[in-house]
Amino acid sequence: MSHYRIALVIGSLRRESINRKLAGALVKLAPPEFSFTPLEIGDLPLYSEDNDANPPAPVTRMKSEIAAASGLLFVTPEYNRSIPGVLKNALDNASRPYGQNAWAGKPAGIIGASPGTIGTAMAQQHLRNVLAYLDVPTLCQPEAFLQIREGFFDPAGELANATTRKFLQGWMDRYVAWVKRHAD
Numbered sequence: 001m002s003h004y005r006i007a008l009v010i011g012s013l014r015r016e017s018i019n020r021k022l023a024g025a026l027v028k029l030a031p032p033e034f035s036f037t038p039l040e041i042g043d044l045p046l047y048s049e050d051n052d053a054n055p056p057a058p059v060t061r062m063k064s065e066i067a068a069a070s071g072l073l074f075v076t077p078e079y080n081r082s083i084p085g086v087l088k089n090a091l092d093n094a095s096r097p098y099g100q101n102a103w104a105g106k107p108a109g110i111i112g113a114s115p116g117t118i119g120t121a122m123a124q125q126h127l128r129n130v131l132a133y134l135d136v137p138t139l140c141q142p143e144a145f146l147q148i149r150e151g152f153f154d155p156a157g158e159l160a161n162a163t164t165r166k167f168l169q170g171w172m173d174r175y176v177a178w179v180k181r182h183a184d
């Protein structure tokens with residue numbers, strides 16, 4: 001049986017991030033042939049073309065982790081109706097030098113959570129835009145815009161609500177099929 005290594009990209013650096021928690025709950029819904037490794041994006045330099053000729057070590061490390069992955073899973077907050085700068089910086093860093101875009105061709109899923117009512121819808125739409133340019137085949141449906149209210153997670157960090165769990169299981173099943181379709 002094939003094994004699928006997924007690079008998990010969390011768009012928040014916050015220790016108590018609800019998106020990090022969501023990612024933790026989500027990966028438990030994946031089948032055993034899938035494993036998820038978080039990409040470290042907090043130590044990347046701010047992208048500058050000046051570094052293209054000699055990329056800093058954190059960039060080289062991240063690009064090789066992406067290269068080794070069968071797919072990508074983005075779990076991101078929304079900042080000011082877009083993606084957080086830290087995530088855009090990671091996308092930019094791994095997309096260069098020109099012609100050496102590490103993201104290209106890696107099947108991806110996008111999901112995100114916010115205390116706000118639109119549940120990261122605008123950030124996800126902006127992310128789709130960037131990923132289209134980066135040649136990343138991105139799962140279109142089902143969309144998942146999650147509003148996190150008190151009680152969304154139980155004290156152990158698990159999904160507290162059976163309906164949410166069922167919805168996210170359906171999302172994960174579609175994501176798994178998407179990755180397999182592109183990676184096999």
Ligand SMILES: Cc1cc2nc3c(=O)[nH]c(=O)nc-3n(C[C@H](O)[C@H](O)[C@H](O)COP(=O)(O)O)c2cc1C
Nearest residue numbers: 012014017018019020077078079080081114115116
């Ligand atoms: C700079 C900043 C901008 C934000 N902008 C939005 C926004 O546009 N939409 C939204 O739903 N929440 C917004 N929020 C609230 C975040 O959804 C909330 O802080 C969330 O917990 C961040 O995700 P995290 O817990 O994974 O770090 C913003 C928060 C910050 C710090």
